[in-house]
Amino acid sequence: MKTLINTPKSFIHDNFLLENKYAEELYHNYSKNQPIIDYHNHLPPQQIAEDKTFKNITEVWINGDHYKWRAMRTLGVNEKFITGDASDKDKFMQWAKTVPYTMRNPLYHWTHLELSRYFGISDLLNGKSAEKIWEETQIKLNTEGYTCRGLLKKVNAELVCTTEDPLDNLHYHKEMASEDLGFKVSTAFRPDKAILISAVGYTTYLNELGEKVAFEINSFSSLCHALRNRIQFFHDNGCRLCDHGLDQIYFENYTENEVNTILQKKISGKEISNEEALKFQSAVLVYLCETYHEFGWVQQFHLGALRNNNARMHRILGPDTGWDSIGDYPQAQKLSAFLNALDSKDKLTKTIIYNLNPADNEVMATMIGNFNDGSVKGKVQWGSGWWFLDQKDGMIKQLNALSNMGLISCFVGMLTDSRSFLSFPRHEYFRRILCNLLGDEIKKGELPNDMEWIGKIVSDISYLNAKEYFKF
Structure with a gap:
């Protein structure tokens, strides 16, 4: 196997991060050339459609x-x-x-x-x-x-799945669906603005959603009807995933009368309490997830970000400009109750959960095992290291915790979660880290020197598990 000498001018070389011959063989023979399924990112679909x-x-x-x-x-x-x-x-x-x-x-x-x-x-x-x-x-x-498309082809992208609000008309996705791009572009439904009732501009958003579905949203049932309408629209245009960026899962006891009253208060301009907001958000989230199950979608939950910490800079620059950090929200109890409520009605669809606080690693690694019922391989997944954990140390800790408490062999692998067309080497970075981790254990004798079998696991995690799981 060809190896380049690692000099200061070739810092990135053939065996970058690969520390022994086993790691090298796993990466070069079983992972390197696998296509990329990037099932969650924030790339602008207009730029892909117009081949910017x-x-x-x-x-x-x-x-x-x-x-x-x-x-x-x-x-x-x-x-x-x-x-x-x-x-x-x-x-x-x-x-x-x-x-x-x-x-x-x-x-x-x-x-x-x-x-x-x-x-x-x-x-x-x-x-x-x-x-x-x-x-x-x-x-x-x-x-x-x-161009945008050329950059995606350079990294052997097979699928890129962007993220859109329910209001989106999917114009550019429709355009691309009729073209042979050399890769597939899909979308994920992101209804956070319909859930977070305490957010500034919530009633304005309801009005915009009402205009989109051509009826007034003046009750909880009409909100649910509107969201289902948009889920159907997204589904008809190839969507099979959704995503939610929440501080934590909401799961409070509620009645439909209660949440209807809460929504009426919000629409009329009255203040709602934190307890009322949690009840309402719980109700919307449960309705959405039951509907995702009906449509056969994969649901994703990104949990634990503490956003917009710097109020002064948020006023000047707005969100997503670098003022977010890790939050320390409690996760286990509500997440368990939420998943259990869906599972009890046999309405828990395939699910991927991501945590931003590394203190929750073992919580997530063990939580998924509670709801893997044998119906689907890896039905409930703990997602790859996300955001501040999207680095070597974070990836290794995630891989180790998942290995210790679950089945790493069922893992659907990496995604970029990025707005940049140059971010796709993060898949390579992840694959090299994975191969080095396994190669090191082969060298130590902690894993057998069975390249065919361990190579299959590497290929599965790099590509094949995601291909089977998402079924695009």
Whole structure:
């Protein structure tokens, strides 16, 4: 097997992160060439449909990337060069100067993987190399194969599943459904705005939803009817997944009369209590999940983010600009009661649960086993390391906890959860970490030297389990 010498100018080499011959064999023979099923991301479907060409690397790589923004702010880079009115080149130069200071943050690995995989650049990015790399990427981005679709083809993407609000008309998904793109684009239904009744603008959102379904939403039953209408619309246009970004699962006892009264209070402009909000959110979430089961969808729950912590910067820049962190919400009891309520009525569909607080790792690893009933392989999944846990240490801890308390062999693997078209080497990063973990245990004698069987498990986790699970 060919191995490149790891010099400073080839930091990303053939066996990057692979520490022995077993890891190398697992990665190169069983994982590397598997297609990518990216079943949850935030890519703009319009850009894929229009096959957008990017003017420069800042536009495709730095704009919108709150991971990079947080690092730059921490280093003392002025906001002008992050989200402000500086030129794209000046923003790139400031990012390049930041990169050497990101060592041991996943950004350092991701940065050099992305430069290598998309642009064939092996130089380390820093202030000295920045001008050369700017020019090299500028030339490449203006050549054939570097449009949105070209970038997805470069990484062997088979499926990309974007995330849309129930109000979305799926115009661009409809356009792409009739084209041969070389990969499939689907969508996931994200109804958070219909659930979170205490959020600013909730009644405005109800009015917009009412306009979309052509009837007034003035009761809990009419809200449910509207959501079902939109689920049917999404389903008719190829959607088979949903996603929810919640601090925790809501599960309070409620009656329909209670939640109807709560909604009426909200519509009339009255304040509702936290207890009332939890009852209402519980009712909407249960209704949605029973409906997902009816339609045969996969439901996803991203739990535990503490969002928009910096009120001043949130006012200036808005959400999703780098002011979120890990929350310490209690998760186990309500999650168990919620899943049990659905399962008791045989209305628990295939489910993936993600946690942002690593303290909840073992909670999630054991929780999924309570509701895997033998009807579907890996019916209830603990999702891959998410957001702040989407790095080497977080992935290894997730893989180890899932192995210790469940079946790693049933795991549906990695996703990007990203807004960037250059983020797909995160699948490679995950695959290398997985192969090295197993290869190390083969070397130690903790796993047998059975490459055919362990290689099959690697192939399954890299691609085949997701292909079977989602059935696109």
